[in-house]
Amino acid sequence: MTLLAADDLAFGYPGREIGRGLSVQLAAGEALALLGPNGGGKTTLLKTLLGLLPARAGTVRVAGRPLESLTARERAQAMAYVPQAGASAFAFTARAVVLMGRTSRTGLLSAPSRADHAAAEGALARMGIAHLAERPVTRLSGGERQLVLVARALAQEPRIVVLDEPTASLDFGNQGRVMAEILRLRADGLGLLFTTHDPNQAARYADRALLLRGGSALAAGPVAAVLEAGTLGRLYGAPVEEVRDTATGARAFLPG
Amino acid sequence: MSGIALAGARAVRLGGPWLALLALVLAAALAFGVGRYPVSLLDVARVLLARLTGHAPDVAPAVEAVVLQIRGPRIAAAILIGAALSVAGTAFQGLFRNPLVSPDILGASSGAALGAVLGIWLSLGVLAIEGLAFAGGLLAVACVYALGAALSGRDPVLVLVLAGVVIGSLLGAGVGLIKSLADPYNQLPAMTFWLLGSLSATHPSDLLPLAGPVVLGTGLLLLLRWRLDVLSLPDEEARSLGLATGPLRVAVVAAATLVTAASVAAAGIVGWVGLVVPHLARFLVGPGFGRLIPTAALLGAGTLLTIDTLARTVAPVEVPLGILTAFVGTPVFLWLLARAERDWS
Numbered sequence: 001m002t003l004l005a006a007d008d009l010a011f012g013y014p015g016r017e018i019g020r021g022l023s024v025q026l027a028a029g030e031a032l033a034l035l036g037p038n039g040g041g042k043t044t045l046l047k048t049l050l051g052l053l054p055a056r057a058g059t060v061r062v063a064g065r066p067l068e069s070l071t072a073r074e075r076a077q078a079m080a081y082v083p084q085a086g087a088s089a090f091a092f093t094a095r096a097v098v099l100m101g102r103t104s105r106t107g108l109l110s111a112p113s114r115a116d117h118a119a120a121e122g123a124l125a126r127m128g129i130a131h132l133a134e135r136p137v138t139r140l141s142g143g144e145r146q147l148v149l150v151a152r153a154l155a156q157e158p159r160i161v162v163l164d165e166p167t168a169s170l171d172f173g174n175q176g177r178v179m180a181e182i183l184r185l186r187a188d189g190l191g192l193l194f195t196t197h198d199p200n201q202a203a204r205y206a207d208r209a210l211l212l213r214g215g216s217a218l219a220a221g222p223v224a225a226v227l228e229a230g231t232l233g234r235l236y237g238a239p240v241e242e243v244r245d246t247a248t249g250a251r252a253f254l255p256g
Numbered sequence: 257m258s259g260i261a262l263a264g265a266r267a268v269r270l271g272g273p274w275l276a277l278l279a280l281v282l283a284a285a286l287a288f289g290v291g292r293y294p295v296s297l298l299d300v301a302r303v304l305l306a307r308l309t310g311h312a313p314d315v316a317p318a319v320e321a322v323v324l325q326i327r328g329p330r331i332a333a334a335i336l337i338g339a340a341l342s343v344a345g346t347a348f349q350g351l352f353r354n355p356l357v358s359p360d361i362l363g364a365s366s367g368a369a370l371g372a373v374l375g376i377w378l379s380l381g382v383l384a385i386e387g388l389a390f391a392g393g394l395l396a397v398a399c400v401y402a403l404g405a406a407l408s409g410r411d412p413v414l415v416l417v418l419a420g421v422v423i424g425s426l427l428g429a430g431v432g433l434i435k436s437l438a439d440p441y442n443q444l445p446a447m448t449f450w451l452l453g454s455l456s457a458t459h460p461s462d463l464l465p466l467a468g469p470v471v472l473g474t475g476l477l478l479l480l481r482w483r484l485d486v487l488s489l490p491d492e493e494a495r496s497l498g499l500a501t502g503p504l505r506v507a508v509v510a511a512a513t514l515v516t517a518a519s520v521a522a523a524g525i526v527g528w529v530g531l532v533v534p535h536l537a538r539f540l541v542g543p544g545f546g547r548l549i550p551t552a553a554l555l556g557a558g559t560l561l562t563i564d565t566l567a568r569t570v571a572p573v574e575v576p577l578g579i580l581t582a583f584v585g586t587p588v589f590l591w592l593l594a595r596a597e598r599d600w601s
Contacts, residue, residue: 052492076498083493089353090488090543100486104498109479111546156497 001028002064003160003191004049004079009058011041011048011215017056018044019215026160031183031192033202033223036212037236042195045212046162049193051075063159076104080153082163085145091136094148098123098133101155123154127181143174150182161185163194167201179205199240199253203227211235229253272541276554280335283558287331287565293322330458333466334564335557337455337519338529340470342556344512345530346537346549347477350488351508352413358531359516362420362509365527366427367396368520369451373434376446382457385450386465386521393517399423401509412491412505452576453524455564466522473515477549480507484545526577528585529560535592 004026012018018041026032034042047053049060051067060067062078070078080101092100101123102116112120124130127147137145146166153161166182167175183205186192196202202209202223209226211218218235219226229242232253241254288300299315303323306313313320344359352361360366371392375385400423404416431451438444486499487508494501519526536559537552563584567575 047492050496052495072495072500073498076496079496081493081496083490083496086490089355090350090538092485092543096485096544100489100497103483103486106482108483111482152497 002026003028004060004062004193006049006055006060007058009045009048009060010056011044011053012056013044013053017215019212020057022058022212022215022217023220024049024210026191026193028159028189028191029186030208031186031194031206033206033209034193034195034212035197035199035202035209035235036218040212041215042212043164046081046164046193046195050079050081050162052081073104076156076158078158079160079162080156080158082146082149082153082161082166084164084168085142085149088137091138093134094129094137094140094144094151095120095124095133097137097148098151098155101152104156119157120151120155123151126154127151141174142169143171143178146170146174146178147181150178154185158190160191160193163192165195165197167196167198175201199227199232203251203253227251227253272537273547273551273554275540276537276551276558280554280558280561283561283565284331284335287334287561288323288327290565290569291322291327293318295319295322295327299323325460329460329463330455330564331561332463333455333458333522334561336463336466336470337523337526338533338556338558338560339553340474340515340519340556341526341530341560342533342537342552343474343477343549344515346534346545346552347481347484347508347512348530349534350484350545351505352417353488353490354417355535356531357417358527359512360424360520360527360530361417362400362513363396363424363427364393364513364516365520365525366424366431368393368517369525370396370427370430370434372450372521372524373431373438373447376443376450377434377438379443386462389521390469390517393520394513396423396427397509397513397517401506449576450524451578453526453578453581454567454574454576455523456568456574458522462522466518469514469518473511473513473518474553476507476511478553480504480511481549482546484508484549488545523577526560526581528581528589529556529563532585532589532592533559535589539592539595 002025004024006022006024009022009024010017010020022045034045036042044053048055051070062070067075098120099112099116102112102119106112106116121130124133127150129144129147129151132140132144132148137148140148163182167178170178179201182192206223208221209223210220211226211231213235219231229240232240239256242251243254244251285297289295289297299319300323302315303313303320307324341359348357348359348361349355368389371388372385375388380388400416400419403419403423404412407415407419435444435447438447483499483504486494486497487501487504491501533556534552537548537555541547541551563580564577567577567580
């Protein structure tokens with residue numbers, strides 16, 4: 001079923017339109033990769049789909065309901081956002097950060113309940129980081145911190161998880177580890193939407209890709225069809241080479 | 257970090273609020289007992305018990321007067337103001353995502369100072385001066401908030417802080433102007449003394465106008481404390497977690513301003529407490545606001561009470577409170593800075 005549907009969407013900031021005429025579909029159990037050059041509007045589009053920025057035109061529906069009719073609390077119960085892990089002003093423990101994911105399920109004046117604590121522990125365990133629970137996030141590595149943020153998103157019990165460059169600051173090994181953990185969530189029927197700078201990541205982990213250039217879709221569809229050297233070259237305005245393993249059929253893209 | 261160290265840190269976090277409460281009780285016992293007219297703790301207990309049960313106490317009338325009329329109100333004011341400034345400072349440090357923020361960052365103290373100095377210059381009565389100080393504090397923050405909202409760009413919190421700094425320095429100039437116009441023999445010393453902060457003139461009748469706003473504002477922050485963790489995240493992240501950050505930010509600013517303006521109106525400018533105590537509390541119970549806010553309230557009450565006891569006992573004349581808080585606060589803050597390094601844990 002379709003969890004997220006944007007139709008003829010125009011997005012941007014007050015007085016500055018960044019994209020127009022865009023349609024996005026995300027189904028349960030599906031991963032959609034958002035690719036495009038810097039300044040192409042990827043993050044702005046994510047924020048518009050999350051309801052953090054108002055859409056300038058068009059409609060966004062979350063599980064059939066218009067996005068603008070949802071309260072902040074209802075939005076958070078449907079969609080979780082994993083931002084790029086930034087610096088934290090306070091040394092909250094990993095457990096405390098994951099517990100923050102329960103905000104939309106807790107009363108304004110309430111302390112986290114037993115159920116909230118259980119959900120947080122469950123999310124930590126699912127991402128395989130239960131042993132980090134008591135550690136201050138300021139002392140975690142980039143990869144560990146990213147997993148904490150994904151666990152926080154899980155504690156929200158959303159139907160859609162939106163990730164902004166989930167592996168941007170990670171080393172090569174952690175990129176694979178974090179993406180593998182994230183992709184397991186598809187099996188639970190969650191819809192995943194992530195941005196990436198790496199076409200190989202999209203080809204490897206996503207079902208479909210949306211190529212965003214200058215605020216509109218250059219191409220959209222199954223990764224096998226959409227991701228090819230010519231289209232990617234036009235997307236980034238630079239030559240891209242495709243290499244293929246003739247034995248397994250695995251593909252990779254190289255810049256330049 | 258080893259498992260044992262983690263378990264130890266956890267035990268301290270659980271016991272932290274009780275430690276702060278113990279410190280407050282000890283500070284109160286000390287404050288009642290010492291001074292120019294020493295009173296035994298037994299007599300203090302007798303007077304307070306008699307007051308609670310409605311009987312006449314079995315002590316000399318002078319002892320009763322010292323406990324109920326002189327030290328009692330002053331102790332109550334120190335507890336209220338210490339708790340209020342510490343809770344407001346803790347909430348503001350979260351709201352502004354900056355551990356160097358104090359409760360007067362948005363100009364509450366500068367506005368109150370201008371109001372009080374204006375009242376002294378116009379030779380108004382004590383109540384009118386306190387009223388002007390209170391109104392000045394509220395008005396200053398209202399101006400800052402309106403300015404911040406009008407200019408609001410991508411980062412509403414940063415714009416708010418910058419507006420606070422700008423308005424604060426303008427109000428400081430206003431204070432300087434009135435001081436330069438004031439009568440140098442009568443008014444100027446009164447202004448200077450007020451700006452340095454003191455609880456020496458606390459009268460029983462001062463307690464109600466102080467306690468009203470302080471209980472209201474501190475109570476609101478205590479109620480909202482579980483949401484302050486999320487409010488300390490970047491705005492969009494907090495909203496994506498389902499928090500309506502706009503209304504909550506207004507509530508926190510209003511509550512913190514109410515208690516700061518009421519405190520400054522009653523005691524003059526008492527710096528440092530609202531900056532340092534949140535760090536001490538964080539050191540005890542960690543950064544989670546749910547436990548931090550009540551701990552900061554208890555610790556702040558005990559801290560200001562102890563400093564005020566020092567202010568009236570260390571020298572033959574009263575030492576202004578603002579000077580003592582700076583003398584005590586600076587080394588404590590530097591020690592915390594050295595310990596916590598970059599992560600403020």
